[in-house]
Amino acid sequence: MTARSDAPDADEGGSRSTDDRSEAVAAFGESTTRSIDSENTRADEVPDPDESGDGQSHDRSALRAVRETGHWTGVSALALVLVGVGAIYSSRALLLASAVGVAYVAYASVGAPSASSLTVERELSDPAPAIGDEVTVRTTIRHEGRGFLPDVRVVDGVPPELPVVDGSPRAAAAMRPGGTVDLEYTVVARRGTHSFDPATVLSRSPSAANEREYAVEVPTEIVCRPSLRVSAPVPLRSLLTRYAGRVETDVGGHGLEFHSTREYRRGDPLSRIDWNRRARTGEFTTRQFREERSATVVLLLDLREEAYRRADESGLHAVDHGVAAAGRVFSALLESGDRVGVAALSPIEAWLAPGVGSDHRARARALFAEHPALSPVPPEEPYYAVREMRRLRKRLPRDAQLIVFSPLCDDPIVEIVRRFESHGHPTTVVSPDPTGSETLGERIGRAERAVRISGLRTSGVPVVDWDPADSFESTAAERRWWSR
Amino acid sequence: MTTGSELRDDPPPLSTVLAAGGGAIAIAVVAVTGGVLLVGTLLGVATILLGARRGSHRAIDVGGGIALSTVVLTGLAFPPAPLLLTAIVGVVVAWDMAGYAVDLGTQVGRDAATRSAELTHAAGSTAVGAVAAGGALALSTVAGGGQPIGVLGLQLAGAVALLWVLRT
Numbered sequence: 229m230t231a232r233s234d235a236p237d238a239d240e241g242g243s244r245s246t247d248d249r250s251e252a253v254a255a256f257g258e259s260t261t262r263s264i265d266s267e268n269t270r271a272d273e274v275p276d277p278d279e280s281g282d283g284q285s286h287d288r289s290a291l292r293a294v295r296e297t298g299h300w301t302g303v304s305a306l307a308l309v310l311v312g313v314g315a316i317y318s319s320r321a322l323l324l325a326s327a328v329g330v331a332y333v334a335y336a337s338v339g340a341p342s343a344s345s346l347t348v349e350r351e352l353s354d355p356a357p358a359i360g361d362e363v364t365v366r367t368t369i370r371h372e373g374r375g376f377l378p379d380v381r382v383v384d385g386v387p388p389e390l391p392v393v394d395g396s397p398r399a400a401a402a403m404r405p406g407g408t409v410d411l412e413y414t415v416v417a418r419r420g421t422h423s424f425d426p427a428t429v430l431s432r433s434p435s436a437a438n439e440r441e442y443a444v445e446v447p448t449e450i451v452c453r454p455s456l457r458v459s460a461p462v463p464l465r466s467l468l469t470r471y472a473g474r475v476e477t478d479v480g481g482h483g484l485e486f487h488s489t490r491e492y493r494r495g496d497p498l499s500r501i502d503w504n505r506r507a508r509t510g511e512f513t514t515r516q517f518r519e520e521r522s523a524t525v526v527l528l529l530d531l532r533e534e535a536y537r538r539a540d541e542s543g544l545h546a547v548d549h550g551v552a553a554a555g556r557v558f559s560a561l562l563e564s565g566d567r568v569g570v571a572a573l574s575p576i577e578a579w580l581a582p583g584v585g586s587d588h589r590a591r592a593r594a595l596f597a598e599h600p601a602l603s604p605v606p607p608e609e610p611y612y613a614v615r616e617m618r619r620l621r622k623r624l625p626r627d628a629q630l631i632v633f634s635p636l637c638d639d640p641i642v643e644i645v646r647r648f649e650s651h652g653h654p655t656t657v658v659s660p661d662p663t664g665s666e667t668l669g670e671r672i673g674r675a676e677r678a679v680r681i682s683g684l685r686t687s688g689v690p691v692v693d694w695d696p697a698d699s700f701e702s703t704a705a706e707r708r709w710w711s712r
Numbered sequence: 713m714t715t716g717s718e719l720r721d722d723p724p725p726l727s728t729v730l731a732a733g734g735g736a737i738a739i740a741v742v743a744v745t746g747g748v749l750l751v752g753t754l755l756g757v758a759t760i761l762l763g764a765r766r767g768s769h770r771a772i773d774v775g776g777g778i779a780l781s782t783v784v785l786t787g788l789a790f791p792p793a794p795l796l797l798t799a800i801v802g803v804v805v806a807w808d809m810a811g812y813a814v815d816l817g818t819q820v821g822r823d824a825a826t827r828s829a830e831l832t833h834a835a836g837s838t839a840v841g842a843v844a845a846g847g848a849l850a851l852s853t854v855a856g857g858g859q860p861i862g863v864l865g866l867q868l869a870g871a872v873a874l875l876w877v878l879r880t
């Protein structure tokens with residue numbers, strides 16, 4: 229079933245606000261899992277029990293403007309000139325020709341037909357794609373009223389951040405009653421929640437001299453969450469927490485791997501006494517093993533305006549890559565029993581205290597997909613590093629180590645990392661490389677970034693220099709990044 | 713409006729071809745009757761097509777003006793009415809389709825499906841011109857001679873003025 233529009237078809241050319249997509253957004257909160265075979269899954273549903281088809285249909289369209297296009301401007305002058313010249317020269321042929329001009333003047337004065345009976349449906353091949361996936365959007369415009377529409381132009385409201393890589397989101401057609409126009413195009417999914425703008429529909433008169441413009445709202449969203457798929461284990465720097473875990477420490481005690489022996493002290497468990505040595509020498513010694521403990525890790529996302537850099541127009545920017553990598557690291561750490569939190573260097577506050585468990589995982593998933601600080605567009609407010617860092621340091625658990633996800637495109641971020649390191653939080657930097665090498669400026673940017681990386685490594689901060697063309701797992705697994 | 717960098721805003725080719733068709737009719741008529749004026753018509757039609765290609769309304773209007781002037785001058789020099797009317801309809805269709813192509817290019821671009829709209833528009837413009845020309849010729853042969861030419865001219869001027877008032 230397709231919801232019919234009830235467009236106000238007034239001629240005053242006024243616009244009506246149609247901002248009512250809260251229901252569509254609300255429907256999203258529940259669908260936290262991404263269905264892979266979601267050929268027929270909808271991004272959201274306008275609640276309608278009768279609806280059985282795929283895709284959404286609009287339930288609101290608004291007449292935005294009625295205007296003259298100016299296409300036939302001057303044709304009246306043409307007719308009058310022909311009449312005048314014909315009369316002056318007494319030319320029967322020219323006077324007859326001016327009748328043609330009069331006919332065109334009349335033709336141009338025909339008004340644009342109402343297109344309020346057009347309905348728009350939008351269907352996504354995958355409403356919850358992974359980052360970088362291609363999503364096919366099929367938008368169908370159906371003429372459900374009567375009368376012939378000679379010239380209908382449709383421009384679909386593609387979300388600003390999603391590039392169209394195939395097909396066209398626009399079309400023009402003459403429509404008979406019951407006829408349809410199909411737009412089929414492919415966009416590349418980028419991280420975040422992307423809402424479609426209202427589709428713009430123009431109905432022109434047969435002469436194209438007049439047109440009516442409509443905005444047809446079809447609430448549709450593409451939500452692209454970073455995958456929290458478990459990746460390869462993440463090398464952590466050694467720092468201890470109270471909890472048993474997988475980071476091998478240099479502290480002797482309980483554990484699996486032999487560490488050292490020491491003199492027997494009263495109260496040592498019998499199982500740890502080195503009985504062989506007792507038999508050989510008669511002394512009591514106690515074996516010690518490497519203690520394995522879990523780490524507390526806070527993933528720090530660089531979301532300052534400076535981090536929104538990309539190598540080319542159509543690619544993902546460094547923040548997208550950083551967030552994607554952070555998602556992987558997050559689940560890898562959670563899987564191995566470490567306590568993981570998320571924080572952001574951003575004018576908008578984002579904080580998820582370190583924790584464990586599936587609740588924590590779900591909270592992180594929601595934060596990665598929907599938190600406003602992680603928006604796909606750069607923040608407009610400036611970031612006050614000193615103030616925000618002080619606030620963040622108060623929140624960080626004392627034993628937390630940091631993994632910073634930053635493209636390292638400016639100098640302040642280096643200072644920020646050094647500060648955290650010197651305040652006793654062992655810090656690792658994962659740096660998606662956004663630099664190119666085409667122009668001189670790009671090469672300079674690349675060189676500066678290389679200098680920052682080697683500077684950080686010199687001061688003891690491991691840096692993963694990650695080219696997003698390679699998979700994060702393979703880069704992380706190479707372990708080259710520990711080199712100084 | 714949101715479009716990827718690869719989407720092009722050039723006028724679609726079909727409209728330009730249809731514009732060239734209208735221009736060709738005008739050129740053919742002037743070639744039969746006009747002699748030296750043919751150069752002007754060719755120049756005008758070429759300017760229209762160049763404007764359609766470049767997306768310039770100004771070039772299309774200038775080209776249309778040149779082509780129409782030469783056609784009218786031809787009509788004054790050598791006056792078989794059916795040929796003159798055909799040439800004028802040809803020039804108007806060329807000018808109309810070229811401007812239409814530019815608008816279509818700006819609004820929906822070259823990659824969009826626009827065939828049916830273009831053909832409908834071309835058919836509409838041609839039909840209006842053909843019916844008007846045919847009707848005028850038929851009326852003038854049936855009822856011609858009775859009226860002085862000045863009265864006919866005044867009537868037509870009155871019709872234009874009336875339509876102009878009705879439009880606005």
